[in-house]
Amino acid sequence: MAxxxxxxxxxxxxxxxGAEIDRQFDLLLPVPEDARAPLYEAMxxxxxxxxxxxxxxxxxxxxxxxxxxxxxxARVATxxxxxxxxxxxxxDLPAMDDDDLRRGKPTVHKAFDEATAILAGDxxxxxxxxxxxxxxxxxxxxxxxxxxxxxxxSAGPAGMAGGQAMDLEAEGTRFDLATVTRxxxxxxxxxxxxxxxxxxxxxxxxxxxxxxLRGYAHDLGLAFQIADDLLDVEGDEAAVGKxxxxxxxxxxxxxxxxxxxxxxxxxxRMLIDQAVAHLHAFGPEADLLCDIARYVLERDx
Amino acid sequence: MAxxxxxxxxxxxxxxxGAEIDRQFDLLLPVPEDARAPLYEAMxxxxxxxxxxxxxxxxxxxxxxxxxxxxxxARVATxxxxxxxxxxxxxDLPAMDDDDLRRGKPTVHKAFDEATAILAGDxxxxxxxxxxxxxxxxxxxxxxxxxxxxxxxSAGPAGMAGGQAMDLEAEGTRFDLATVTRxxxxxxxxxxxxxxxxxxxxxxxxxxxxxxLRGYAHDLGLAFQIADDLLDVEGDEAAVGKxxxxxxxxxxxxxxxxxxxxxxxxxxRMLIDQAVAHLHAFGPEADLLCDIARYVLERDx
Numbered sequence: 001m002a003x004x005x006x007x008x009x010x011x012x013x014x015x016x017x018g019a020e021i022d023r024q025f026d027l028l029l030p031v032p033e034d035a036r037a038p039l040y041e042a043m044x045x046x047x048x049x050x051x052x053x054x055x056x057x058x059x060x061x062x063x064x065x066x067x068x069x070x071x072x073x074a075r076v077a078t079x080x081x082x083x084x085x086x087x088x089x090x091x092d093l094p095a096m097d098d099d100d101l102r103r104g105k106p107t108v109h110k111a112f113d114e115a116t117a118i119l120a121g122d123x124x125x126x127x128x129x130x131x132x133x134x135x136x137x138x139x140x141x142x143x144x145x146x147x148x149x150x151x152x153x154s155a156g157p158a159g160m161a162g163g164q165a166m167d168l169e170a171e172g173t174r175f176d177l178a179t180v181t182r183x184x185x186x187x188x189x190x191x192x193x194x195x196x197x198x199x200x201x202x203x204x205x206x207x208x209x210x211x212x213l214r215g216y217a218h219d220l221g222l223a224f225q226i227a228d229d230l231l232d233v234e235g236d237e238a239a240v241g242k243x244x245x246x247x248x249x250x251x252x253x254x255x256x257x258x259x260x261x262x263x264x265x266x267x268x269r270m271l272i273d274q275a276v277a278h279l280h281a282f283g284p285e286a287d288l289l290c291d292i293a294r295y296v297l298e299r300d301x
Numbered sequence: 302m303a304x305x306x307x308x309x310x311x312x313x314x315x316x317x318x319g320a321e322i323d324r325q326f327d328l329l330l331p332v333p334e335d336a337r338a339p340l341y342e343a344m345x346x347x348x349x350x351x352x353x354x355x356x357x358x359x360x361x362x363x364x365x366x367x368x369x370x371x372x373x374x375a376r377v378a379t380x381x382x383x384x385x386x387x388x389x390x391x392x393d394l395p396a397m398d399d400d401d402l403r404r405g406k407p408t409v410h411k412a413f414d415e416a417t418a419i420l421a422g423d424x425x426x427x428x429x430x431x432x433x434x435x436x437x438x439x440x441x442x443x444x445x446x447x448x449x450x451x452x453x454x455s456a457g458p459a460g461m462a463g464g465q466a467m468d469l470e471a472e473g474t475r476f477d478l479a480t481v482t483r484x485x486x487x488x489x490x491x492x493x494x495x496x497x498x499x500x501x502x503x504x505x506x507x508x509x510x511x512x513x514l515r516g517y518a519h520d521l522g523l524a525f526q527i528a529d530d531l532l533d534v535e536g537d538e539a540a541v542g543k544x545x546x547x548x549x550x551x552x553x554x555x556x557x558x559x560x561x562x563x564x565x566x567x568x569x570r571m572l573i574d575q576a577v578a579h580l581h582a583f584g585p586e587a588d589l590l591c592d593i594a595r596y597v598l599e600r601d602x
Contacts, residue, residue, distance in 0.1 A: 034467070034480075034483075035466070035467040035470040035471075035474070035476075035480070035484070036458065036463045036466045036467055038466065038469075038470070039458055039462070039463065039466035040458065043458070086423075087423075090419055090420075090423060093396075093419065095394075095410075095414070095415030095416045095418075095419060096416050096419065113396070114396030115396045115397050115469050116466070116469065117396075118391055118394065118396060118397065118419070119391075119462050119465055119466050119469070121423075122387075122388075122391060122422075122423075122426065122456075122462045123457050123458040123462040123463070123466075125423065125426050125427070126426070126453050126454075126456040126457030126458070126460075126462060127453070127457050127458065128453075129430045129449055129452075129453040130450065130453035130454050130457055132449075133446050133447075133449040133450035133453055134450065141442045141443045141445075141446040142442045144442075144446050145434050145442040145445050145446050145449070146434075148430055148433075148434040148446070148449055149431065149434035149435065151430075152427050152428070152429075152430040152431035152434055153427075153431050155423075155427040156424050156427030156428050156431055157337065157340055157341065157344070157424040157427070157428065159427075161340070161420050161423045161424040161427060162337045162340065162424070164420055165336070165337045165339065165340035165417070165420050165424075166335070166336040166337055168339075168416050168417065168420070169336040169339070170336070173336070175336075179335075179336070182335075183336070
């Protein structure tokens, strides 16, 4: 169980990383004085001042295990958040989830228009790779290219976009627990795993030393999604900042519809314990990663 | 002027490169036996068996100047074509140009649905960077990361996506010739320039030796767009394989609306002569690049 103390030190870390990501986006996205101004304003609307910044925090928390330079972590965390934000913009479009509210603000296609939302998403997508490819992000091109390979795979049809495509099919079909697990491993798990992996890549941890971190990320991703499904059923729309209870209305199977609330919560707790156990070898250095895992279950948004 | 002979040898090169790109996409996009099948089918629908493959041909023609390995050129050309194809899928969406026909086939959102079209575009976008980051594309990570940096910049808000955003504003505003030139330099010019640049990067040509090729690409890109605007007014919809005369209906300024057909054609010819002149130092080795420039003006699709 998360104590008040770990939650408050974690909240401080989330706030600090959140402010850093806002600062990075503000620097990256100056509004140009030409006809592209609405595009940049739409990107800023979506990217700045909102969200839990869970993925950036995972990059920071993992990178800190290996004493990675914070400037470097900030740029990589921002690149991964670019992908996350672009996916939210496209996911909210009328042809997809058709959401009007995100992070307590109007979605991009509501605040601007659909065409601008499509292009703002596409622009953030490209920006992620532009950021990672830049030598200011890391001096060693091998590190940059490994980060890019992992992010591209995690975002593409074998990762996040593939999970979203499965989600489109979910409305018409009765997915079983194995299929929902696979769907969510792609849709949200891949980018969460990529955030942890990025910290390990920057820390020059050889691939054979990453098993524990990968186990942590896998279990965390799944627990995060179960918590999300629970929030969808139990949460308060104002606190969460988006429309809830849409999956049930759409007839989509979720962890909660398949397991029931009690067993789903139990499963998430078990996964969190398992995630924390994966970090055993790192000792107290990994306390922040453990706190993140516990927070994922306790959060109210 | 293009003679029948140069056109037919160029048509042969276009056919050969087209077949190679089809083969690459076929290998890259096996349809999985899960709920992602429609996503992959949509990607295949858009990527395989259509288009002039102008950008891939530019990669090949430039790379050949420096005797770059063809396997390497094929992968990089496919990555750039991924970006081009994704941009067409998103451009055709109802919220953007709302086109039903592309390359003589139904557009992706017509053959599938809008959500699948958005995700197929996003997936091809990520796939481009996954391909470039793969060590099979080039053994040297510095080369891969330089290709990625250039492609990401060319695709993003300072390149293609930025040009498309300007294009959205074009409907409501009377753009002058300088603004239309800038818009098109971003919207279509950036990716054409990137295709030539990629050949030079793979050829290990130092940046200071790329001036001629960059001049060629710049003039070619502009001439290509003027030819496109002329085709839009003069072309045959069946041959071009998409709806024409939409810019005029939407009240958008184009090179033709601003210059008239005759002056626009003259300007394009002048740009093609200038593009060819930029290649002087390369001698007959650059004949294919010269033929491409002439073809851009003579094409009927």
